[in-house]
Amino acid sequence: MNRIMPYLRLLMRRDSILVIVITAMIGITVIYPLSIMVLGTFKSTPPGVPSALTLNNYVTMFSSDWFWIELGHTIWISVGGTILGVFLGVSMAWIVTRTDTPWVGKLEIPLIVPFFLSPFIGALAWTGLASADYGLINGWFQALFGVRPFEIFGPWGIIWVMGLYYSPYAFLIVSGTLRNMDPTLEEAALSAGANKLQTMLRVTLPLMAPGILASAILIFVAAAEQFGIPSVLALNQRWYVLTTRIFYFLRGYPQDYSMGATVAMVMLVFTGGMVFMRNRVMRHREFVTVGGKSFRPHVIPLGKWRYFALSYLLAYIMLSVILPFGTFIAISFFKFWSIHPKMKYLTLDNWRYILFEYPTTWVAVKNSLLLSIGGAAIAVLISAVIAWVVVRSKAFGKDALDTIATLPVAVPGLILGVAYLWAWIRSPIPIYGTIWILMIAYVSRFIPYSLRSIESTLRQIDKSLEESANISGASWLRTFWSVSLPLLKPGLVAGFILLFVTFIRELSCSILLYSSGSEVFSVTMFDLWRDGMFPKLAVIGTLQLFITVAVLMLFSWLFKIRITEVVK
Amino acid sequence: MRDVRIEKLVKRFGNVTAVAGVDITIPEGKIVTLLGPSGCGKTTTLRCLAGFESADEGKIWIGDQLVFDSKQKINLAPQKRDMGMVFQSYAVWPHMSVFENIAFPLRIRKTSRRKVDELVARAMRMVGIEELKDRLPSEISGGQQQRVAFARAIVYDPAVLLLDEPLSNLDAKLRERMRFEILELQRKIGITTVYVTHDQEEAMVLSDEVLVMDCGKVIQRGDPEEIYFDPHNEFVADFIGKINFLRGAVLNCQDCGSIVSIREEGFQSEIHTTRTDYAEGKKVLASVRPENIIIYPDKPQEEVNTWPARLVRKNFLGGLFDMVVEVKGKELRCRTPFKVEAKIGSDVYIQIQPKDVLLIDIN
Structure with a gap:
């Protein structure tokens, strides 16, 4: 008994209780549904109907042709999207941080705008630009050269759109590495006799390597689990990837929950493996390269190439933001969209219909706002508590908590959707079919993102700042309110904005979990897309875009934070 | 002849002139220190010498080779x-x-593998880190990293060694030890060395010649003792060591010495000095190092440069006493290794030997 007592006392402490409560919460919202789903892969009946356990699903899947073909498709688009995204991101990061290209200071914010935009809308918008049937750019080529060279539908279009909208991940990570790199590391190579090229290849590039690798894995996982882009650009063409196949099993005819779960299981193992690999790689290769004296990094004069570099950056902004989103907004004002949009088809009918007649619009606006603002607030609050326990307390099991709370990173949104269906579609808890199942899914899936931003802020706040408040007589609550919270504010606001932007455009989780009355923006667009009502969905998309921008501006004004700080 | 010569070096950053016309000659095999407070232009000068900054004006030679000339581009x-x-x-x-x-x-210089092994081993032995060979920088201490940086800088036997505040990130004990090690190493390999620091003790220990810099200019050069015992202006006197200034004017100047009338508020007196060659009436600072003020509990026999004072502060620093005395409202800093019995607030006498009174021109 005496041996156990100290442990019991440790367990009974306030922070230990927090650990237990939070762990249980994550257990119920993530681990339990995933387990039910895994169990489902061994069943031949839908959720809630008992059946004997069998390996038949796996046998069927692995002996089928479609599985291997679509696995190949997934790898194809992920590798392609990663190569393009990393190439764009790294090259732009290098141009912005290390060359004398004009205007780079002013271009930095435009360059990360795609980070905040929905890749799903990006894909939709790009059909308006580069579809062989009705793409504007094809129209220009038709008029000039008599050919329509582009076709956005299909794998190359998917790779193109993914590359465009995932390159900011690489840009942000690599430009951070480049900017924080101690310039004397490069100077030391120069003074040791290396020329600029040797310095670049043997010092700069190896120091960038962890950042490049990390962003490559990040983009690869994001591309593999992406549902919106391949569904817009390839679903009607019956060109499947694993995510669209899962969707097909769960929402197509005939429905097959077990096979859906089995394919989901493959994706889960795959993304889990990638995330695990990334953590392994990063742990051993993260270099602290921040030095003492800060001289500006060496800027490489590009000469005439400066203007080439500038046009490259401008072209990226043009292709990822201005052209597609300009077109997208324009489409909402046309009766028909074609390669030569005609003035006589200009109309406000789409807007009138969506704003005043389409019954789902205001349901979606209300739900999306509730989920994105409310959900982000709840997630930030929970993350703050977890971060505090992990960083500051000596609670029993806090490291395990950190690991468990970060776990959902490895769970693709669509797979979490599958798991929730399995767990709660026939559950006595009447949560399926309500907006709350979306709320729970969003929050538990994306807590790792806000957690990371808050944790890193908290780690930077020296403990002595809090201790000196304590010693001067402040209670822990007062200390938290007057010292910790204000210092944490940047992390909290960054976490909030990150989640807000993610939630308001969320598709892959919602697409499986919504039902009548709990529609959100992206599923409304998805439905209109499948019904072939492009101009009308463009109105919804434009609404989503404007609401996002308005809330972001409100928040950056309210909390006096620059949007660029969010993504650091 | 592998002297390093810097001629009329000027470097501006926007409106700020960081280096304002510096001339430096570093004789072959010597170690020269650029000493000054932060922002004095010492690091910029070094970086121009290294080639990381290109100066706006001036020339730089290494031996016979002209490595920088603003005019000839x-x-x-x-x-x-x-x-x-x-x-x-x-x-x-x-x-x-x-x-x-x-x-x-060495690899950059395409040195043969055998030679690389040999030279690296020698460099590591020289700085005493043979056992760290296969470690990564993240696995060794700051002091050890410093030795690695040092070995890397000398392994290819360059003509000149540049040291940019190499010790300022180390703790005090290690810093003190490294000073001697660097000096010893420099003497052993006889490499021409430029050392940048803001730490005057470091400069004193290490240098063949010290160049004191302020506002982008070299304001005094000389060996460490010269700089300490014969500062040419208020800045140098104040920056190197500690010193007391007494504002005044030369009253009378003869071959055997001069008398300066002190005109501090409240404290008006005359002070004798062995310095000569000053025009009468010239405004000067009579300057005295704290260790040259002697404290007596009772009135001493000698009356020259002797004043009654009051002990205001007394701190025992271990090895020496650091004190402040007040003479008619003027506070003077004194130091002595001998035990001082007087209590704070008690009356004492201070005395300064005429040879210890430096005169510094007031500009």
């Missing part, structure tokens, strides 16, 4: 200047082992 790249440099942040590459860090300059 000559600006040799850093990697072609044959210099070794140790940075304040060490700049040890985190992705290479200790061995690879040190071998890097």
Whole structure:
């Protein structure tokens, strides 16, 4: 008994209780549904109907042709999207941080705008630009050269759109590495006799390597689990990837929950493996390269190439933001969209219909706002508590908590959707079919993102700042309110904005979990897309875009934070 | 002749002139220190010498080779200047082992593998880190990283060694030890060395010649003792060591010495000095180092430069007493290794020997 007592006392402490409560919460919202789903892969009946356990699903899947073909498709688009995204991101990061290209200071914010935009809308918008049937750019080529060279539908279009909208991940990570790199590391190579090229290849590039690798894995996982882009650009063409196949099993005819779960299981193992690999790689290769004296990094004069570099950056902004989103907004004002949009088809009918007649619009606006603002607030609050326990307390099991709370990173949104269906579609808890199942899914899936931003802020706040408040007589609550919270504010606001932007455009989780009355923006667009009502969905998309921008501006004004700080 | 010569060097950053016409000659095999407070232009001068900054005006020679000339538009790249440099942040590459860090300059020079092994081993032995060969920088201490940086800078036997505040990130004890090690090493390999620091003790210990810099200019040069015992102006006197200034004017100047009338508020007196060659009426600072003020509990027999005073502060620093005395409202700092019995607030006498009174011109 005496041996156990100290442990019991440790367990009974306030922070230990927090650990237990939070762990249980994550257990119920993530681990339990995933387990039910895994169990489902061994069943031949839908959720809630008992059946004997069998390996038949796996046998069927692995002996089928479609599985291997679509696995190949997934790898194809992920590798392609990663190569393009990393190439764009790294090259732009290098141009912005290390060359004398004009205007780079002013271009930095435009360059990360795609980070905040929905890749799903990006894909939709790009059909308006580069579809062989009705793409504007094809129209220009038709008029000039008599050919329509582009076709956005299909794998190359998917790779193109993914590359465009995932390159900011690489840009942000690599430009951070480049900017924080101690310039004397490069100077030391120069003074040791290396020329600029040797310095670049043997010092700069190896120091960038962890950042490049990390962003490559990040983009690869994001591309593999992406549902919106391949569904817009390839679903009607019956060109499947694993995510669209899962969707097909769960929402197509005939429905097959077990096979859906089995394919989901493959994706889960795959993304889990990638995330695990990334953590392994990063742990051993993260270099602290921040030095003492800060001289500006060496800027490489590009000469005439400066203007080439500038046009490259401008072209990226043009292709990822201005052209597609300009077109997208324009489409909402046309009766028909074609390669030569005609003035006589200009109309406000789409807007009138969506704003005043389409019954789902205001349901979606209300739900999306509730989920994105409310959900982000709840997630930030929970993350703050977890971060505090992990960083500051000596609670029993806090490291395990950190690991468990970060776990959902490895769970693709669509797979979490599958798991929730399995767990709660026939559950006595009447949560399926309500907006709350979306709320729970969003929050538990994306807590790792806000957690990371808050944790890193908290780690930077020296403990002595809090201790000196304590010693001067402040209670822990007062200390938290007057010292910790204000210092944490940047992390909290960054976490909030990150989640807000993610939630308001969320598709892959919602697409499986919504039902009548709990529609959100992206599923409304998805439905209109499948019904072939492009101009009308463009109105919804434009609404989503404007609401996002308005809330972001409100928040950056309210909390006096620059949007660029969010993504650091 | 491998002297390093810097001529009329000027470097501006926007409106700020960081280096305002500096001339420096570093004789071959000597160690010269650029000493000054932060922002005095010492690091910029060093970086111009290394080739990391290109100066706006001036010339730089290494031996017979002109490596920089603003007029002829000559600006040799850093990697072609044959210099070794140790940075304040060490700049040890985190992705290479200790061995690879040190071998890097040799690999760039396409040295044969056998020779690389031999030279790196020698350099590591010299700085005493043979056992760290295969470690990564993240696995060794700051002091050890510093040794790696040092070995890397000398392994290819460059013509000049540049040291940019190499010790300022180390703790006090280690810093003191490293001073002697650096000096010993420099003497052993006889490399021409430029050392930048803001730490005057470091400069005193290490240098053949000290150049005191302020506001982008070299304001005094000389060996450490000269700089300490014969500062040419208020800034140098104040920056090197501690000193008391007494504002006044030369009253009377003869071959055997002069008398200065002190005109401090409240404290008006005359002070004798052995200095000569001053015009009568010239405004000067009579300057006295704290260790040259002698404190007596009772009135001493000698009356020259003797004043009654009050002990205001007394701190025992271990090894010496650091005190402040007040003479008619003027506070003077004094130091002595001998035990001082007087209590704070008690009356004492102070005395200064005429030979210890320096005169500094007031500009």
